[in-house]
Amino acid sequence: TEIRNQQQVVREAVPVRLAPPPMYQVVLLNDDYTPMDFVVLVLQQIFHKSIEEAERIMLQVHHEGRGICGIYTRDVAATRVDAVLHLAHADQHPLQCLMEPVP
């Protein structure tokens, strides 16, 4: 980085490392209508979960009202939220999904 200081050119070291990007958790919300099998499919197809992990997360959402599908950079989180909402809408399920900054 070049800085002009009273006719002198001063070169400043640029830090080699960048701060880690802010991370976002994608959260699935419970509802009374979306079939359990559909939620498990979403978790496998969009979040690349095994069948066992997908069932665990789905049941956690079913019993506790919400559950974390994964933690991603902002763009990846937003793309996955969109994918869930598109799939749910296409099958006419009220499934809701959102992203929030990791505390």
Ligand code: TYC
């Ligand atoms: N509660 C739904 C049912 O009983 C299942 C469900 C689980 C819905 C998770 C949404 O994010 C969800 N069919």
